[in-house]
Amino acid sequence: MVTTLLYDGTFEGLLTAVFEIYEHKLGKVNLLRKEHYTETMFDAVMDVVSDEARATRVLGGLKKKLSGMGVQRLYAAHLSGMDREENNYIGFIRYVFDSSENVEEDYGNRYVMRVSEIVRMVRREKHRMEAFIRFQKLQDGTYYSVIEPDFNVLPLLMKHFRNRYADQKWIIYDIRRKYGMYYNLHDVEYINIDFAETNKASDIDGVLSEDEGLYQHLWKNYFKSVNIQSRKNTKLHVRHIPKRYWKHLTEKI
Amino acid sequence: MNEERITEKLNILADAAKYDVSCSSSGSKRKNDNKGLGNASNGICHSYTEDGRCVSLLKILLTNHCIFDCAYCVSRKSNDIKRAAFTVQEVVDLTINFYRRNYIEGLFLSSGIFKDADYTMERLVLIAKKLRTEHKFNGYIHLKSIPGASDELMNEAGLYADRLSVNLEMPTEAGLKLLAPDKSHQEMIKPMGYLKKAIIQRTEEKKIFKKAPMFAPAGQSTQVIIGATPENDNQILHSANYFYKNFNLRRVYYSGYVPVLADSRLPALNTSVPMVRENRLYQADWLMRNYGFHVNEIVNDGQPHLDLDIDPKLGWAIRNMHEFPIDINKADLRMILRVPGIGVQSAHKIVSARRFGKLNWDQIKQLGVSLNRAKYFIICNSSEFERRDLTGNNIKQFILATSHSKYLKNTQTQLNLF
Numbered sequence A: 001m002v003t004t005l006l007y008d009g010t011f012e013g014l015l016t017a018v019f020e021i022y023e024h025k026l027g028k029v030n031l032l033r034k035e036h037y038t039e040t041m042f043d044a045v046m047d048v049v050s051d052e053a054r055a056t057r058v059l060g061g062l063k064k065k066l067s068g069m070g071v072q073r074l075y076a077a078h079l080s081g082m083d084r085e086e087n088n089y090i091g092f093i094r095y096v097f098d099s100s101e102n103v104e105e106d107y108g109n110r111y112v113m114r115v116s117e118i119v120r121m122v123r124r125e126k127h128r129m130e131a132f133i134r135f136q137k138l139q140d141g142t143y144y145s146v147i148e149p150d151f152n153v154l155p156l157l158m159k160h161f162r163n164r165y166a167d168q169k170w171i172i173y174d175i176r177r178k179y180g181m182y183y184n185l186h187d188v189e190y191i192n193i194d195f196a197e198t199n200k201a202s203d204i205d206g207v208l209s210e211d212e213g214l215y216q217h218l219w220k221n222y223f224k225s226v227n228i229q230s231r232k233n234t235k236l237h238v239r240h241i242p243k244r245y246w247k248h249l250t251e252k253i
Numbered sequence B: 001m002n003e004e005r006i007t008e009k010l011n012i013l014a015d016a017a018k019y020d021v022s023c024s025s026s027g028s029k030r031k032n033d034n035k036g037l038g039n040a041s042n043g044i045c046h047s048y049t050e051d052g053r054c055v056s057l058l059k060i061l062l063t064n065h066c067i068f069d070c071a072y073c074v075s076r077k078s079n080d081i082k083r084a085a086f087t088v089q090e091v092v093d094l095t096i097n098f099y100r101r102n103y104i105e106g107l108f109l110s111s112g113i114f115k116d117a118d119y120t121m122e123r124l125v126l127i128a129k130k131l132r133t134e135h136k137f138n139g140y141i142h143l144k145s146i147p148g149a150s151d152e153l154m155n156e157a158g159l160y161a162d163r164l165s166v167n168l169e170m171p172t173e174a175g176l177k178l179l180a181p182d183k184s185h186q187e188m189i190k191p192m193g194y195l196k197k198a199i200i201q202r203t204e205e206k207k208i209f210k211k212a213p214m215f216a217p218a219g220q221s222t223q224v225i226i227g228a229t230p231e232n233d234n235q236i237l238h239s240a241n242y243f244y245k246n247f248n249l250r251r252v253y254y255s256g257y258v259p260v261l262a263d264s265r266l267p268a269l270n271t272s273v274p275m276v277r278e279n280r281l282y283q284a285d286w287l288m289r290n291y292g293f294h295v296n297e298i299v300n301d302g303q304p305h306l307d308l309d310i311d312p313k314l315g316w317a318i319r320n321m322h323e324f325p326i327d328i329n330k331a332d333l334r335m336i337l338r339v340p341g342i343g344v345q346s347a348h349k350i351v352s353a354r355r356f357g358k359l360n361w362d363q364i365k366q367l368g369v370s371l372n373r374a375k376y377f378i379i380c381n382s383s384e385f386e387r388r389d390l391t392g393n394n395i396k397q398f399i400l401a402t403s404h405s406k407y408l409k410n411t412q413t414q415l416n417l418f
Helices: A011-023 A052-065 A068-079 A086-098 A110-132 A154-164 A212-225 A234-240 A243-248 B003-015 B088-100 B117-133 B151-160 B173-179 B185-208 B233-247 B275-290 B312-319 B344-353 B361-366 B392-402
Strands: A002-007 A028-033 A044-047 A143-147 A170-174 A179-183 A188-191 B057-061 B106-110 B140-144 B163-165 B220-226 B251-256
Touching: A002 A011, A011 A028, A011 A052, A011 A068, A011 A086, A028 A086, A052 A068, A052 A086, A068 A086, A068 A110, A068 A154, A086 A110, A110 A154, A110 A243, A110 B361, A143 A243, A154 A170, A154 A179, A154 A188, A212 B003, A212 B088, B003 B057, B003 B088, B057 B088, B088 B106, B088 B117, B106 B117, B117 B140, B117 B151, B140 B151, B151 B163, B151 B185, B173 B185, B185 B220, B185 B233, B220 B233, B220 B275, B233 B251, B233 B275, B251 B275, B275 B312, B312 B392
Parallel strands: A002 A028, A002 A044, A143 A170, B057 B106, B106 B140, B140 B163, B163 B220, B220 B251
Antiparallel strands: A170 A179, A179 A188
């Protein structure tokens, strides 16, 4: 029989679910986020309540079986927030626990392969954000940016931007997931901004610094001047910068 | 800043610099450990032009005034164009402000030669120094080394820049003589020799004293123009190989000649840019640097041109059918890397994954291998494999029939002299 497990979508929740599976010796399971579940009559359903102590024990077990990188990759994959991939993470974790050696490079195994594919997609989106984020300077000297990434990559971006822009205040705001990061010259904190109905996250023209317009203008001009018309290759251009990213790119607006 | 004037300058001096194709911002390891601005490590392409090339650095000339008259260059003395020059402060402001907005990874600064080599080089170095010392800028800086500049200036440049480069422009000495009568091949190679020695020496020092300053941590590169002079691929790749081997260059860039000037020594203005050939040269270059191929395996006197229809790796494989098929579950990494359709990443994944069990077609496909090509050259844990005794030519036809070249509509053949 298949047991349906419902969890809250957090990494802690995922690890707690693994704990429950081993605790109750469950065979076939189907792990779902609560909001994805529609009730049917004959299901054996179990609510997983995220529990730090249990999650920590599972994480400790994973750390013994995987390299630090291997644990990181599982975390990054789950962070993607991709729908209905949970059973692949469960499959991966069970395979790891059931094997006597470290299997994180066993790409012939379908769970290992799937996690590796998801990680590749997430890393790619992270890299794209490192490239495509465009800051606008505000009057108080803070650099502000709005993004809409395919996956939830803000936590993965923190280190890169903190190291790079150590001497300027900055905000990166994910308008799809409605939260952001703010660097205050010392630490990075997660923030939520309440935008009024008429006031969208991307409407900030009134508070821009004096020289912002000049540099945006210069950058757009630069972008045009470096193009070589006789080598035009639109297909390649769009493959590198898919159209969905254009609306936040200064040079493409 | 006067908006109109600075815009015009930027347009002129970015336009003149764009034929330098290098835009790499990787290979350095400059950290932001002084709580300053920026860092440089793996390289990021922040945007792409409509011709599909990466925009990673603010690539500009300090000035397009030039005392030289090289036929292939838009900035040559006798060309009647608008001239402009940035001040040191303007370049610094542009770099910092673009960098802070995450437009760029850093600065690529080149220049026309005004007055003399030392005078020009001194200004380039001054900009890099200002960025590093006054603005605590740790982003990427690529400076052009001006042939003929003094060793002291080269040395200073290496202390502030991540990468230095001298463009050879023409793959052979004869080509250079024809198109750039003011430049000498020897003079261009001299700074490369100096920098190579300095880089080796500083790297040794750094191993002993951790605090020793970095010296051009991203090394040297160069560029050759393709299709302006009649050199064949054999000459070009052997010349590239010579520079990789003797000057420890990180990269050689190949720039398909864009006809910008009417000159009897050059291809006519309506000739199209040799983009396919340029692409094949890059593929061949990759095979030399990352796939363990010797240059003679790719081109030689009997095989002086790269095939334009197929990539050089497939070309090598169908000329060497006696090496195949190989067993993916047993062959060593060196041979797996030589299979068409298998890249560096998937080759390593294969070697990792097969420790856990023999791989079959499905699994190999999942690893990212392009079976469309690879299937003719490998066997795996499956009773199905290519049993027909195909010749190299058959395979080429099958592969061409099932793939569509992105270049097919603008193929052109390489100038064949005999």
